[in-house]
Amino acid sequence: SRCRIRHFFQTPRLPKTGETIHGDKFLIGFGGKGANQCIQAARLGAKTTMICKVGKDFFGDNYIQNFKDNGVHTDFVGQTSDAATGVASITVNDAGENAIVIVAGANMLLSNEELQTALPAISHAKVMVCQLEINPQTSLQALQMAQESKVKTIFNPAPAIPDLDAGFYKASDVFCCNETEAELLTGSSVTNVEEACGAAQELLKRGCGAVIITLGPQGCVVLKEQKSTSDHVPTTAVTAVDTTGAGDSFIGALAFYMAHYPTMPLEEMARRANQVAVVSVQAFGTQTSYPFRASLPDELF
Numbered sequence: 592s593r594c595r596i597r598h599f600f601q602t603p604r605l606p607k608t609g610e611t612i613h614g615d616k617f618l619i620g621f622g623g624k625g626a627n628q629c630i631q632a633a634r635l636g637a638k639t640t641m642i643c644k645v646g647k648d649f650f651g652d653n654y655i656q657n658f659k660d661n662g663v664h665t666d667f668v669g670q671t672s673d674a675a676t677g678v679a680s681i682t683v684n685d686a687g688e689n690a691i692v693i694v695a696g697a698n699m700l701l702s703n704e705e706l707q708t709a710l711p712a713i714s715h716a717k718v719m720v721c722q723l724e725i726n727p728q729t730s731l732q733a734l735q736m737a738q739e740s741k742v743k744t745i746f747n748p749a750p751a752i753p754d755l756d757a758g759f760y761k762a763s764d765v766f767c768c769n770e771t772e773a774e775l776l777t778g779s780s781v782t783n784v785e786e787a788c789g790a791a792q793e794l795l796k797r798g799c800g801a802v803i804i805t806l807g808p809q810g811c812v813v814l815k816e817q818k819s820t821s822d823h824v825p826t827t828a829v830t831a832v833d834t835t836g837a838g839d840s841f842i843g844a845l846a847f848y849m850a851h852y853p854t855m856p857l858e859e860m861a862r863r864a865n866q867v868a869v870v871s872v873q874a875f876g877t878q879t880s881y882p883f884r885a886s887l888p889d890e891l892f
C-alpha cells in the first residue's frame with residue numbers, strides 16, 4: 592500500500608506564481624488509503640501488518656513510528672535511499688478550493704521480489720486488503736498470493752484507473768469501491784442506490800466474489816451472488832463535519848469484521864462498517880477521526 596505524509600496548509604487564498612503568502616494553519620498527517628485502512632482495522636482490535644515502502648529519511652522514520660504507535664506491525668515497511676517518502680502538499684483556501692502536489696516517491700519502488708519476502712506473513716493472515724496506490728501489478732500479485740493461500744481478499748480500486756486488469760476482479764473476494772470509482776469502471780452513472788445496484792451487477796459479472804459500493808450518507812449496497820438482488824444497507828443520518836477518510840474507515844472496519852467474524856453475513860459486516868465510518872465523518876481529519884473499539888457500542892463486536 593502507499594505511504595504518504597500529508598502537509599496541509601490553510602490559507603486565505605491560493606498563492607499565485609512567484610508569490611509568498613502567509614497561511615493560517617499547518618498540519619502534518621499520515622495518509623495513503625492503505626495506511627488509513629490498516630490503522631482503522633488496528634483500532635478495532637485487528638492484528639495488522641503493513642506492506643509498503645518509505646524513504647530512508649525523516650518523514651519515513653516518522654511514518655513508521657505512527658504505525659508503531661497504532662499497533663501496526665512494520666516488519667515489511669521497507670526504507671529506501673533511492674527515493675523520498677511519498678508526500679502530498681495540500682493547500683486549501685477559505686473558499687474551500689485547493690491546490691495539491693503529490694510525489695509518489697518510494698511507493699513505486701515496492702517490487703514483486705520484496706512482496707515475495709512477505710509471503711509467510713501474507714499466507715498466515717485472515718484478510719488481505721489492497722489498493723491501487725502502488726504499481727498495479729504488485730497489488731495484483733499480492734491479491735493472487737493471498738488467494739493461493741486461501742486468505743480472504745478485499746480490493747479497493749482506488750485511486751481508480753479506467754482500464755483495470757481483468758485479473759483484479761477474479762482476485763477479489765470483496766470488491767469495494769465508492770460511487771466515483773464504480774462510475775469510472777462501469778462507464779455508467781452511479782449517483783443513487785438504484786444505479787449503484789446496477790453497477791454492482793456489472794462489476795460482479797467480471798468475476799469477483801462480492802461487490803460493495805459505498806454511497807456516503809446513503810450507506811452502501813452489497814451484492815453477493817449473480818442474479819440475486821443487491822441489498823441496500825442504509826446508515827444513520829448525522830451532521831457530517833468532515834467526510835475525508837470515511838471510505839478508508841469503512842474498508843478498515845470491513846477487514847476487521849472479515850478477520851474476526853468470518854461466518855458473519857456480508858450485509859451485517861457492511862452494516863457495522865457503516866456504523867464505524869459514520870463516527871469518522873463527525874470529526875476532522877482522516878486517521879485522527881477514526882474510532883477505537885473502546886469508544887464504540889458493544890453491539891458492534
Ligand SMILES: Nc1ncnc2c1ncn2[C@@H]1O[C@H](COP(=O)(O)OP(=O)(O)OP(=O)(O)O)[C@@H](O)[C@H]1O
Nearest residue numbers: 769805806807808810831834835836837838865868
Ligand atoms: N455524510 C455521511 N453520513 C453518514 N455516513 C457517511 C457519510 N459519509 C460517508 N459515510 C460513511 O462512510 C462510508 C464511505 O463513504 P463514501 O462512500 O463517501 O466513501 P469515499 O467517497 O471513499 O470517501 P472519502 O473519499 O471521503 O474517504 C459510507 O458507506 C458511510 O458508511
Ligand SMILES: [K+]
Nearest residue numbers: 833871876880
Ligand atoms: K473525518
